[in-house]
Amino acid sequence: MPVEIRQLTANDIKLMLALSRCFGEVFNDMSSYTEKRPSADYLKQLLSGESFIALVALDGEAVIGGLAAYELKKFEQARSEIYIYDLAVLSAHRRKGIATALIENLKRIAADRGAYVIFVQADTGVEDAPAIALYHKLGQREEVLHFDISVEPDDEVS
DSSP, rough: OOOOEEOOOOOHHHHHHHHHHHHHHHOOIIIIIIIIIOOOHHHHHHHHHSSSEEEEEEETTTTEEEEEEHHHHHHHHSSSSEEEEEEOOGGOSSSSSSSHHHHHHHHHHHHHHHEEEEEEOOOGGGGGHHHHHHHHHSSSSOOOOOOOOSOOTEEEEE
16 A cells, blocks of 8 residues: 555644654654643644644554644745755655655645745754755755754843
């Protein structure tokens, strides 16, 4: 049976939870992806909104991979960018074109939404080497710096 790629809707809460488990397993970070799960109402709202895109790769009814992406509406032109936030495939199912199929499906969604580009970040560590190889195959590399800025106010800044 071939792998099915499906875009999740507000009716797919169980699949969204399974996708979270998949991310937790692949990224070796189950606590972030499973311990403080949002409510079903939160997930329904997220999945029915305009800015979030979730795709799953299904082997029968089992989620074996997927991606989570966000559409970022631009202000300088009437267009948007799509940011791949998470992309993962369970280790037993890698090297079968599933990640590429997920991105190809996202490209169609992005085009339908009027987006002009899809972008993704990758860590430079050894564990991300296969992902980096995939992204090299599908896109152009840009040298950028990434900064995490705390949401806590800095009392010394005025």
